[in-house]
Every structure is written in C-alpha cells, then in structure tokens.
Amino acid sequence: xxxxxxxxxVRLAQNLAAFLRKPGGYAVDVSTDGEDGRYMxxxxxYDLIILDLMLPKVDGWTILKDLRAEGIKTAVLVLTxxxxxxxxxxxxxxxxxxxxxxxxxxSELAARCKALIRRCYDRADSVLAVGPLEINTASHKVxxxxxxxxxxxxxxxxxEYLAMRSGHVVSQADxxxxxxxxxxxxxxxxxxxxxxxxxxxLDPDGRKKLIQTIRGAGYVLRGTGQ
Amino acid sequence: MKPMSLKWRLTIPFGLALAxxxxxxVALAYDTFYELILDQTDRFLVSLGNSVSTIMIDPAFAENRxxxxxxxxxxxxxxxxxxxxxxxDESPELAAYAWFGKLGKDAVQAxxxxxLRALRELAREEVRPSDGQKRAFDATTPDGRFxxxxxxxxxxxxxxxxxxxxxxxxxxxxxxxxxxxxxxxSGIILAAVIVLSGALVVxxxxxxxxxxxxxxxxxxxxxxxxxxxxxxxxxxxxxxxHTVRDMLDxxxxxxxxxxTFVADAAHDLRTPLAVAKSTLQxxxxxxxSKTEYRQALEDATDDLRRMEHLVGExxxxxxxxxxxxxxxxxxxxxxxxxxDVGASFxxxxxxxxxxxxxDLADVHIQGGAEQxxxxxxxxxxxxxxxxxxxxxxxxxxxxxESMAEVCVKDQGxxxxxxxxxxxxxxxxxxxxxxxxxxxxxxxxxxxxRAIVLRHGGEIDIQSEQNxxxxxxxxxxxxxxxxx
Numbered sequence: 225x226x227x228x229x230x231x232x233x234v235r236l237a238q239n240l241a242a243f244l245r246k247p248g249g250y251a252v253d254v255s256t257d258g259e260d261g262r263y264m265x266x267x268x269x270y271d272l273i274i275l276d277l278m279l280p281k282v283d284g285w286t287i288l289k290d291l292r293a294e295g296i297k298t299a300v301l302v303l304t305x306x307x308x309x310x311x312x313x314x315x316x317x318x319x320x321x322x323x324x325x326x327x328x329x330x331s332e333l334a335a336r337c338k339a340l341i342r343r344c345y346d347r348a349d350s351v352l353a354v355g356p357l358e359i360n361t362a363s364h365k366v367x368x369x370x371x372x373x374x375x376x377x378x379x380x381x382x383x384e385y386l387a388m389r390s391g392h393v394v395s396q397a398d399x400x401x402x403x404x405x406x407x408x409x410x411x412x413x414x415x416x417x418x419x420x421x422x423x424x425x426l427d428p429d430g431r432k433k434l435i436q437t438i439r440g441a442g443y444v445l446r447g448t449g450q
Numbered sequence: 451m452k453p454m455s456l457k458w459r460l461t462i463p464f465g466l467a468l469a470x471x472x473x474x475x476v477a478l479a480y481d482t483f484y485e486l487i488l489d490q491t492d493r494f495l496v497s498l499g500n501s502v503s504t505i506m507i508d509p510a511f512a513e514n515r516x517x518x519x520x521x522x523x524x525x526x527x528x529x530x531x532x533x534x535x536x537x538x539d540e541s542p543e544l545a546a547y548a549w550f551g552k553l554g555k556d557a558v559q560a561x562x563x564x565x566l567r568a569l570r571e572l573a574r575e576e577v578r579p580s581d582g583q584k585r586a587f588d589a590t591t592p593d594g595r596f597x598x599x600x601x602x603x604x605x606x607x608x609x610x611x612x613x614x615x616x617x618x619x620x621x622x623x624x625x626x627x628x629x630x631x632x633x634x635x636s637g638i639i640l641a642a643v644i645v646l647s648g649a650l651v652v653x654x655x656x657x658x659x660x661x662x663x664x665x666x667x668x669x670x671x672x673x674x675x676x677x678x679x680x681x682x683x684x685x686x687x688x689x690x691x692h693t694v695r696d697m698l699d700x701x702x703x704x705x706x707x708x709x710t711f712v713a714d715a716a717h718d719l720r721t722p723l724a725v726a727k728s729t730l731q732x733x734x735x736x737x738x739s740k741t742e743y744r745q746a747l748e749d750a751t752d753d754l755r756r757m758e759h760l761v762g763e764x765x766x767x768x769x770x771x772x773x774x775x776x777x778x779x780x781x782x783x784x785x786x787x788x789x790d791v792g793a794s795f796x797x798x799x800x801x802x803x804x805x806x807x808x809d810l811a812d813v814h815i816q817g818g819a820e821q822x823x824x825x826x827x828x829x830x831x832x833x834x835x836x837x838x839x840x841x842x843x844x845x846x847x848x849x850x851e852s853m854a855e856v857c858v859k860d861q862g863x864x865x866x867x868x869x870x871x872x873x874x875x876x877x878x879x880x881x882x883x884x885x886x887x888x889x890x891x892x893x894x895x896x897x898x899r900a901i902v903l904r905h906g907g908e909i910d911i912q913s914e915q916n917x918x919x920x921x922x923x924x925x926x927x928x929x930x931x932x933x
Contacts, residue, residue: 233721233724233725235725235728235729235749236721236724236725236728239725239728239729239731239732240728242732243728243731243732243735246735246736278717305716305717305718305720305721305724306713306717307716307720308713325720326720326721326723326724327720327723327724327726327727327728328724328727329727329731330727330728330731330732330735331731
C-alpha cells in the first residue's frame with residue numbers, strides 16, 4: 225500500500241513517513257509543497273493521501289478539488305491544525321474522507337490510514353480471509369489452516385496487497401506501483417522472488433495453489449476450489 | 451422605580467389635558483348659561499315691575515291696587531306662557547310686593563306665598579337702591595331659590611318700592627341636569643379617547659416590536675447575516691435601527707477578527723506541538739541508536755522553544771491589549787537604547803556576515819523603556835530575517851519637529867504593495883501557507899504597532915524593488931504631545 229504525504233512542515237512530513245514505513249507498513253512519498261504534491265497525487269496510483277490544508281503555492285482545498293475533478297477516488301485524510309467545525313465540514317464536503325487535527329497520535333493516524341485503505345478495497349473486516357488463508361491486518365499475523373506462518377515484511381506487504389484484491393489479476397506493474405515509493409529500489413524480478421517464497425511458506429506441498437500465475441498478465445490470489 | 455410604560459406615558463398626559471379641557475369647557479358653559487338665565491329672568495322681572503309700577507302710580511287703579519296685581523302677574527308672562535305650553539305643571543312661582551314710604555305700610559302684594567315670604571324677608575334685610583335704580587338679588591330660602599329685582603323710585607316725594615321675584619329652583623335644576631349630561635357625555639368621550647389613544651400607541655409601537663423581534667434573532671452565530679430591514683422601519687425609528695445596525699456590524703467585524711486571531715494562534719501553537727509529538731512518538735516506536743535519540747530530543751526541544759517564543763509573543767500582545775495596562779513612562783535616551791538593541795544582534799549579524807549601520811542623533815522621549823526595546827528589536831529582527839544574507843541593515847534616529855523618527859532599512863526583496871497594509875495584522879504572512887521557515891511568529895510587527903500606538907505614535911512600512919524594505923516609526927517626544 226502506498227501513501228502520499230503532502231505536508232509543508234518538513235520534520236513532521238519526515239516523521240510521518242518514518243512511522244508509516246515501519247516494517248510491514250506502507251510505501252510513503254513525501255511532498256512539502258502544494259504544487260509538487262498535486263502533481264504527485266494526480267500522476268501516481270496512491271492508496272491514500274495525507275493532506276495538509278495550508279500549503280505553499282497551492283493549498284489543500286485546491287488539491288482536493290483538482291483530484292476529484294480528475295475523477296481520482298483515492299482516499300484523502302486531511303491532516304491540519306485547523307480545528308474549527310466549519311473547516312472540518314468543508315474538508316469532508318470537498319472530497320476529504322477523514323479529518324484529523326494536529327497535534328495527533330501517531331497510532332491513531334496509522335489506524336485511520338489502515339481503515340481508509342481497507343474501505344477503498346471494499347473490505348469491512350480488518351481480518352482478510354481468502355480460503356484457508358487469514359491475514360490479520362492489525363497484528364500482521366498470517367494463518368493458513370490454523371497454522372501461523374512467519375513472513376518477512378516485504379512478503380507480508382505483498383500478500384496483503386494480493387489479498388485485498390483477491391480474485392482479481394494483479395499485474396507486476398500494479399505491485400511495483402503500490403508497494404514501492406520513489407525512494408525504494410525496484411527490480412521486477414525481486415517480486416518474482418517474493419512470490420515464490422510466499423508460495424513456499426503458505427503452501428509448502430503445493431496442493432492449495434493459492435497464488436496462481438496468469439501468463440502475461442500477472443498473479444491472482446484465490447481460495448481453494450475457485 | 452420601574453419606568454412607566456410608553457403607552458401610559460403617552461396616554462396619561464393626553465388624558466389629563468383632555469380632562470382639564472373638558473372641565474374648563476363645562477365650567478365656561480355653566481357660567482354662560484347661568485348668566486344668560488339670570489339676565490333673562492331679570493329682564494322679565496323688570497318688565498313685570500314696570501307693569502306693577504303702572505298699577506301703583508296710575509290713579510285709575512288707585513281704588514284697589516291689590517286686586518289688580520294678580521292680573522298683571524298672570525298676563526304679562528311672555529316667558530311663562532311659553533313654558534305653560536310645554537309643561538303645564540311647572541309654571542314658576544311669581545310674586546310682587548310694592549309699597550310707598552315706610553316698609554309694611556299700605557303694601558300691595560300678590561303672587562305665591564313662598565315667593566312673597568322671600569320678598570318680604572329681602573325687603574327687611576337688604577338696603578333699598580337709590581331712586582330710579584334697580585338691583586337684582588339671589589335669595590335662597592327654605593322654600594327654594596328665588597331671583598328678586600328691587601326697583602326704587604320716588605313719586606310726588608314719596609319713596610316707592612317694587613320687589614318682583616320668581617322662583618329659579620326649577621331653572622337651575624334644569625341647568626344642572628343639562629350640565630351633568632354634558633359632563634357625563636364628556637367623561638364617556640374622554641374614557642373612549644384614552645382607550646383609543648392607548649390602542650393607537652400600541653399600534654404605533656408595533657414596528658418597534660417587530661424590529662425588536664428581528665434584533666432578538668441576532669446571535670453570535672448569524673451576526674452579520676441578519677437583515678434588519680431598515681427600509682420597512684418608520685422614519686422615526688430609522689436612526690435607532692441604523693445605530694444598532696452599525697453597532698452590530700462593528701461587533702461582527704471585531705468578532706471575526708478575534709476568531710481569525712484565535713484560529714491562527716491555535717494553528718501556530720498546534721503545528722510545533724504536532725511536530726514535537728510526532729518526533730517523540732517516532733523515536734519511541736522502535737529502537738534507535740543513541741545519536742538518533744539525541745537528535746529526536748534536540749528536535750523536540752527546538753519545537754518547544756518555538757512554542758515558548760510564540761506563547762511569549764501572545765502574552766505580550768494580550769498585555770498590550772489591556773485597556774488600562776499603561777506602561778510606566780520615563781525619560782528614554784533613544785540613541786542609547788538603539789545601541790543596546792544593535793549590540794544584542796551582534797552575534798546574529800556576524801553569523802550572516804551582514805552589517806548593522808547606525809546613524810543616531812541625540813533624542814530623548816517619554817516612554818516605556820522595555821516596550822520600546824521590544825519594538826526596535828522586532829524591527830531589526832524583521833529586517834534580519836527578510837533581508838538578504840550578508841546585507842546591510844540601517845538604523846537611523848532623527849528628530850522631526852515634536853517627534854522622534856526611527857527608521858530601520860534592509861535590502862530585502864520588494865513586498866507587493868497590496869500586502870503592505872496587512873503586514874501589521876496579527877499572524878499575517880506574505881505567503882499564505884503560514885510556514886515558519888523564516889522563523890517568525892507572525893506577531894512581530896503586530897506587537898510593534900501595538901507598542902507604537904501605546905506611545906501615541908505612528909508606524910509605516912515601505913518596500914521597493916532593488917532598494918529594500920523600510921519600517922519607519924514616529925514617536926512623540928513628550929507624553930501627550932499627540933493625543
């Protein structure tokens with residue numbers, strides 16, 4: 225899952241990025257001015273945008289309006305020091321999905337991010353169940369047929385993304401765009417490596433065929449019997 | 451005491467005036483009618499008296515004067531004939547009493563007994579009018595009221611007297627009845643008028659009630675949006691509604707300003723707080739090296755310092771806003787004070803390899819030394835932050851008539867003219883993002899202006915491309931030189 229943080233207080237932006245990038249967390253891009261932030265929001269498939277309102281060059285209201293005008297449905301969490309009710313109402317009415325005032329608790333922000341992203345993939349439960357597979361997005365615990373499976377951070381992120389879109393074919397490009405930010409190094413064969421290691425860990429004897437490869441298209445996560 | 455309602459305040463004086471007027475009219479009418487009745491009665495009595503005098507003087511009647519008298523009384527009654535037509539029972543009691551010489555001798559008398567009693571008594575008690583004269587009397591006896599005319603004349607050297615009287619009880623009773631009727635009618639009209647005028651007052655005051663209703667609908671929430679409908683208000687109420695509207699507008703403006711100020715203050719306090727909090731939470735979230743922890747603590751301390759500075763400035767402003775928080779004024783050597791301020795910036799200026807050039811005349815003013823120091827420090831600080839690194843800052847002190855002029859110039863970029871006027875607003879920043887990258891709280895110039903106003907002076911800012919920005923302060927030399 226990939227998040228864009230548009231926040232002009234450089235240190236706050238960095239702190240947000242650091243917290244959200246925790247192992248098993250998110251890919252995070254940071255922009256510290258409105259113009260740059262709007263460009264990034266319009267041109268990358270983010271799963272969530274954390275948006276400050278008072279920004280240099282282009283303010284948050286304008287970015288929100290432009291995003292919605294372009295038909296981009298990405299969830300937007302407005303993060304601002306403006307706590308007047310009219311500001312909150314305006315923020316939500318102009319296309320924001322959530323509103324958090326500064327100062328805030330990092331853990332609360334992270335939980336809101338998680339809930340917003342879950343909603344975007346039409347998931348109400350924080351536990352993603354795909355056939356014999358259960359992924360607890362709160363504790364990052366993965367269980368297959370009642371047996372816990374230990375995954376590395378990147379493996380977890382990949383599995384969570386595939387599970388969010390279970391039943392759909394996910395291309396390599398999708399995976400790269402949603403799991404890596406501009407700061408990470410991307411190699412497409414790394415994904416293949418993670419896929420095969422996931423298959424090994426989730427389905428050691430190869431009977432369940434949870435992750436299938438669709439030649440020329442990508443991967444799909446399915447429960448057995450599908 | 452509870453103030454009287456407007457309705458009564460208008461109705462009572464109006465009612466009283468009307469009542470007095472009615473009373474006067476009734477009294478005048480009474481007086482006029484009274485005089486009229488007496489006058490007519492007197493004339494009638496005199497004409498009767500003349501007839502009686504014929505009987506008394508004419509030798510043709512000498513045989514039996516007393517026998518002719520009743521005929522005279524009965525015949526010559528033009529007034530009473532009319533009355534008899536109307537009301538047969540109420541013919542007036544008439545009497546005549548006449549004599550020559552001494553009272554009681556050869557008196558000729560005729561008429562009703564009660565009237566005669568009154569005439570005899572009057573003849574005894576009253577003084578005879580002189581010859582050829584007549585006098586009219588009002589007599590009140592147990593039998594009623596009588597009007598009597600005494601006519602006196604001498605015939606052949608013998609003093610003659612004729613007293614003619616008639617009862618007036620019925621006449622006055624009728625007059626009183628009439629007047630009571632008038633008074634009663636007036637009273638009813640008066641009461642009706644009072645009730646009506648009260649109602650008119652209430653109707654007339656209805657626009658006041660409506661306006662009050664609209665005013666009552668004004669709350670802090672809809673202030674500035676309520677239409678008081680000044681055009682629908684009667685002309686008499688317009689000044690009042692205008693005043694209230696202007697007052698509400700002023701109030702709205704200051705509430706909006708206050709709201710903006712509070713929102714800005716909250717924003718600017720929350721931001722460093724959010725940064726500090728996030729820094730510490732990120733540091734606590736996972737394990738870090740000693741250097742990383744140290745960095746986090748240092749960063750958080752910086753944020754706290756920023757907040758501390760802002761809180762300080764807010765308190766200074768609040769203090770300056772206090773209406774009676776007058777600073778202690780004393781003689782201040784401005785050149786000395788400006789040198790001190792300059793010295794406190796030495797390190798900072800050296801660090802940016804800039805230059806502070808002072809041109810200070812010897813000027814003393816009456817003022818608060820601490821506040822003035824703060825004012826000049828804010829001005830120099832502003833110049834430092836907005837001027838280019840390594841640029842020169844000029845501080846000039848001059849005397850200008852009865853004012854001291856302090857000018858701080860930097861070589862910074864031009865500020866757009868439309869934004870110059872706003873620079874003294876609290877939290878105003880040329881860039882709308884409110885970033886604190888230049889390190890200012892956004893209150894420096896607002897504080898400067900508040901201090902200048904406290905000293906009865908003026909502050910002005912000018913900015914020009916390639917020349918720089920110049921802040922000029924004018925302060926009166928003596929306290930009260932400018933009100």
